[in-house]
Amino acid sequence: MTRKGIRPIHCLILLPLLLVGCWDRQELNHLAIISALGIEQAQDGKITVFTQEITPRTLKGGGMGATSEGGGGGKTLLRSETGETVPDALFKLQKKVGRRLFWGHTMLVVFGERAVRQGIQPQIDFLIRHPQMRLRANVFISEDPGAILGIQAPVESTAARTIRNMVDLRRRKAMDINQLAQMMAGDAQTAIIPYIQPVDKTIPYIHGSAILKKGKWVGKLNQEITEGVLWHRNEMKNGVISLKIPEGRRDMGIRVVNSQVDMIPKIEQGEWRMTVRIHAEDDIEVNETDLSMRNPRFVRMVEEAAEKEIYTLAQKMLQKVQHDLKADILGFAETFHRRYPREWEQVKDRWDQVFPRVKVKVQVKVDVERVGMTNRPAGLPMEKVKKK
Amino acid sequence: MSIFRGIRKKKRKKEIISQGIDGWGSQLNSSLDADFEENRRIFRDLFTDCYDVIFHPFRVGEQVQAELIYIQNMSNVEEINENVLTPLMEKKVDPRDFQTILERRLPISSAKPVSTFSEGAQALTMGNALLLIKGVAGALDLSVNKWEKRGITEPENEPVIRGPKEGFIESVRINTTLIRRRLRTPQLKLKSLHLGRYTHTEVIVAYMEDIVHPDLLEEVIRRLERIDIDGVIDSGYIEGFIEDHPFSPFPQVLTTEKTDVVTAELLEGRIAILVDGSPVVLVVPITLTTMLQAAEDYYSRYIPATMIRSLRYLMFLVSIALPSFYVATTTFHQEAIPTEQLISFAAAREQIPVPSLVEALLMEFAFEALREAGLRLPRIIGSAVTIVGALVIGEAAVSAGLVSAPMVIVVAATGIASFTIPRYALGLPMRALRFPLLILSGTLGIVGMLLGLFAIVVHLCTLSSFGVPYLSPLAPWQKRDLKDVLWRAPWWKMDRRPQELSPSNLRREAPDQKPGPAQGGDRRDSK
């Protein structure tokens, strides 16, 4: 009995002796923590990578080390290297950096526009295959990835964190590696990636988006159409719409609090139809008119105006996406696939041709849920408020 | 082959026993002589060069020769004068035999005849007086002992906010009194044994007759009787002899100085071993979870007690694994640390020349050294050590770039966590095992740390204390006993004793005692 008990403890003492050697140990001060990765096409089929490396030394606030440091230089360091493929370029880059590149905290991947035109499927494969890389990393497209990664964020520690905070704040599902891979491999083989541009060398600005088909660039959407697409994909959780109210003859701002989009596919006599039902719940943000919101008639008026506005946006968006770019980023393919698996089987190889011919009907329903902290126009004499 | 080896081993053991380490002269085992002079001579022989032994010759009833032997300052001289010498020296006394003297003449409550020299010597060394009378065979052992003892104080090692503050002292007689005072029942049995060839230390086995498992009692007595040693200075000697797994770093016996703890454990069916000369009482059998329960848990209200107890469990884990976890995450799994945190960790480590593992070992080592220094030094200097330690490690080492600030935090947090373990004895293996775990996590990261923890868990699972698995009721599960482990059940729910300890007398309270207005607490209802 007694002899049995001692063995595991022996084992505990033996183990360290056995394992003298630290194969994978990486001290923190031997790591180059990469916060963002940029990929751009270079000349003659080569790839340029940009990395945004965090330099911890200068981040230290106050501290005893601050005497010699401080002053010049940013909190992050931009490096770049060119190679045959992304891993090749990174390998070359590693040779120039004294510390091991560490990808566990990469929050941002920015593709250059030219890289996207060449196709980003191999890069996505690299990003998913890499054991350190995060599927959560946000993906963006930019005309100049180097400029984005070179941004020195004034408030946050890194530009990558600034962008991630922006994404979180807009409460909109941003495109990350997982979602991008899912879309690219999905039934429609399309993807939408937001555009990002540097403003003023310190502010990254997310504006518009690019559409990919089969991993390659097909077109660019402006901010308005992008919002329409996001709305449609149920990814717009927080947006502001300005309305013209005919009776009030002035503007009204409403905030979309919640919106739900349902797609109802139907195939009738070989004709593919899609009904898109948009239901939005709004709050009134600003009321420039003289209409009192205590009157349900006026509220209904606002709702109608909003419905019209959204309908117009949807039609504009459909015109661009369905008829101009012919890229199904709206999830029509999946919807038909789920509802009509057999019919889908027949058209799946020529969905490109079927998609533009799908008859789309848009139905919009808007409910004003709350009118804010006041129900009359504030700052207006009571007698001037239109009550009826 | 193996059978023979077994026999040989046994033989050797017997030889050693028969050789013995005899603490007394060989003549001791002989019985007292009928001859008074002879007895006197032998006693004087035995205690030659013992200045403290007083041989007081006198005459009983003014004629019969007698001698009173006692040890200075161990026997109560006043009592001897008043209750022994005065009545015996009266004229009318006629010493025919001890029985009549005892019954008629000696106003002493506790006295008994002694027949052998060893008994007599033993009685003397306990502070009793020995009465020899010419013409009367044997001697009389008069219990007149009285010696200096420490007053009953609050044990410094086990302070409580709420609850009894009474502690044991070095005298086993007083200690048994303290227990008896709390358990006023004949069911409390106090079996006495004498261990140690020279010290003849009194060892008391205390248990509750009704509650204790008879096999357990038998096992405890057997293990105690097996002990053959020259002296027992402290209960620690006994602990070393009765453990189940002598090679384990984990304590398998509960040690306490608090009377209320011992009482509570007796009521749960455990056995207490009191050793004369030691204020530390041993309680067996125990489990790991009993070591993590503080007496106060049971005196305070159950909801806060449960919270504090779970905090203690968490701290128990922290005290063994936190430095390893820190080293593993910062040197192997940097992605697990939130980015901003990682940046500040990295910044703190920029100027540190040594690897994290060495840094951690260094700090742990320094911390242990400080702790030990503070413990052993006289109290006044001890506080100076603390200040120096705080200054040197907390401030200077960081600014000198020897260690990083996060490491100081980790080591300090570990230290605090280890202080939350209510039993000092359990804190020791935690402190020791931290080092191999650190090395493991420094070589294999989380994998190494976890393998080390697995080894510890496996070891804990093989351990048992007097047949009770060390991790019960967690492993193996004793569903009913979990009420006192995962949470501290309110007293009206603590209706059963631990299953393994007292299967025959499980219920400890009447059912349905949940208080509340409906139970008669509301006076309007009773009207």
Add this chain to the structure above:
Amino acid sequence: MIERGRISSGQMALILFAGISTTGTLVSPNMTGWYAGRDLWLSVLWASLYGFVAVGLAFRLHRIYPGENIIQYSPRILGTFPGKALGLLFLVSYLVLVGITLREYAEFVKGIFLPQTPMTVIVGSMMLVSAFAVKGGVEVIVRVTQALLPAALLIFLVTLCLTVQSWDVQHLFPILEKGIGPSLKGSMVPGIWFSEFFVITFLLPLLADPSKGLRRGLIAVTSVALLFLYINLICLFVFGMEYLVMVYPLFEATRYISYAQFFEHLDAIMLMLWMTGIFIKLCLVHYVVVLGTSQWLNLSDYQPYSLPMAFLAAGLSLWVVPSSQELYRAISTIFPFSFPGTNVLIPLLLWLIAEWRNRGLQKGEVVQ
């Protein structure tokens, strides 16, 4: 009786649950999906039948030969030589299982966490600790399970629930797009794990409360089925069909968790949870191998052979397959036949033969 320890039926169910489900949660979704695509969760339901049958057969055989396991009763059913040969087949298949489990663990750890560390060290250190646990006997390994599993399982399930933020239930549809075929085909993969339930034959004779053995065994099968169902659905919900490109989809799904930019990057925690499960699995299967071998050789004790057998298993795990790709190919092509074969088909035949040989006998009597 070579094993003196006794366990309760609850302990048996717990160690079976942990020992069988762990590696399955790590690697099975990807391989199941290879055949079953979107319907992988249905495959689990079909595969669980293997588990119920295996437990049922083990229990039937145990009723005929109480207090014995397959190593002991197969010679009594088939005669000494064929019976011993069958016993050897079982032992080899379980030894391979130890090796494969170790290898799966090593590939996981080496692939993601310790790329530079030699495989020998990863395999050896784990096997060493398991061997020491097995040396303690069956009571120690069930206690280890009880000490480690509840907390680990709780954290595991909570973590799985946290993936809800990226669920898209739409990925489930269309169900049965290509009929029932793919899901049936896919059921071969989880079938490997469910057929492992036949190890219960080694635990049933050790029960202190044998009457509850069958019920608790079936509860264990049901819980593993539910867990597999759950994890397969999570993989599908989080990644859609993309889970097919990931070797460890569930691990990726938990890595994908992110709350408030703080509660994220759970890799290390998941590693700890999986290591706990794999450790328990190794203890269980290694115990079966060591005990079975000692019984097969009619040795008087099994504990001293734990360490030597562990070296054998560690060596086996290193050479059994040359690479991780070969490992997963073997699991998805060879094992779907070999495991249900040895663990379901052979016991079924054994049971039929035993019933046939014992026909017409009174209850409690058996042909020797």
